[in-house]
Amino acid sequence: MPFRDVIEIRVQGGKGGDGALSFMRLKYIPKGGPDGGHGGNGGAVWIEAIDDVTSLDRLVTRQVYKGGTGLQGEGRERAGSYGDDVTIPVPIGTLAVDADTGEVLADLIEVGERACVAAGGIGGRGNAAFANSYRRAPRFFEYGTPGEKRRLRLELRTIADVGLVGYPNAGKSSLLAALSNARPKVAAYPFTTLTPNLGVVERVHERFTIADVPGIVEDAHLGKGLGLEFLRHVSRTRLLAFVLDAAADPLAHLESLRAELEAYEPLLLERPALIVLNKVDLIDAEAVAAGVELLAEYGLPVVPISAERGDGLTDLVDALFVLLPDAPRPPAADTSKQMVAEPAMRVTRDESGLGWIVHGRELEAVVARFDAANRDAVDYLQRHFLKLGVYKLLGKTGAKTGDDVRIGGAVFEYFDEAAAEAAAKAEEASEAADEIAAERRYLAAQATLDDAEGAEEAEADAEGEGGDDGADRAAGLADGQPS
Ligand SMILES: Nc1nc2c(ncn2[C@@H]2O[C@H](COP(=O)(O)OP(=O)(O)OP(=O)(O)O)[C@@H](O)[C@H]2O)c(=O)[nH]1
């Protein structure tokens, strides 16, 4: 049964919902405090290994998998709902690789194992989150971030217990057919087998799986023959069986098979293995004995057989059952990410030579989350930059008050830090306390979401009691609001 074992799809996490811009509206209090809630997170895309799919075939009908979009936050500090996750069912043995970077994202070898292949975006904060004693009426909110997006390559690596490795025409498929329920094509010419075949070998209460892969020739690692593509499957087996044609040149073939395996993955040579000397019906008993003796020098068990006549098959199955229990599962691929050190920020001159550009992935990501045309949002960002030392860095590089500074898609004005710092310090102390309070309010709002009905009543009560307080606050706001 031919099957597709490498496919490429596109996956994209859902966008996070934007925070809300909202002010409390009460009958007797025309201008209440800010109460815009957070946007919901976007849904992620997952892959999950399941039992009843064996190939990646059915995934090729669809090219893009997208997580659900997070909804925007709402007034009364209500958070937007989260976008739905999407799960792609894949066969056991699926390796997920970022097609552009080559990074291994996941290697699923057991049923039920899951991995996130595209994270959803994060919901933006609502304007309520930015309120403090200094900034009582924030007229801005945070945008949700876009979800992760990537071209994903899925590779299926058959997980069999035993992998048959041999030259074309050595009799691998014949052996698979003789030992198992599988009926692969057998023919007297090389490269009969073009895709891996899997069979199950059974004994009372015991069984193991065996994979027959296309033949390997010398210089396969340079693309000769069918290349080494199929060693992917062999690399996932616990035990290797080198199948040699006794009537050809078994010793030379074994040498070059080992060399090709090493070129593909040196660790494969350390995998438990045995040697199957096939087609012994074609040579006399003395030659068989001599061949076995020579091959034994590799330190591996040697079993002479004839797949066609059935000689030695019982011995072979016994040997496999003896060797298998101790053969460990091959290790999963390394999915630990390699971190690339990148400076947090860097300043360069802009094209005009008069302004400045601040580069930095994190910094640019923060800027992208706000409306750069919104005065309040820009004020907020400027204070944020101050804390991060952006202005200090600009000052050191030679920026003067009034210079244009570009960060991501937004342009700011540079101002002298020393003066700004004094102002900011005074604010900071109260801000810290207020942020904790804002966080508490958010958590409380989240909790009430679970019981929306009851929550709304409770909130209505609370608003009634806190009426006077709210009025004072609203009056203060009216004075302090930017025009
Ligand atoms: N005489 C003899 N012929 C055999 C034996 N085993 C296999 N053959 C023959 O060898 C030829 C190749 O057998 P296959 O099983 O197709 O070999 P393979 O290793 O799967 O070959 P590829 O799929 O091309 O890599 C066929 O004509 C088989 O009939 C054996 O034990 N004795």
Ligand SMILES: [Mg+2]
């Ligand atoms: Mg074959």
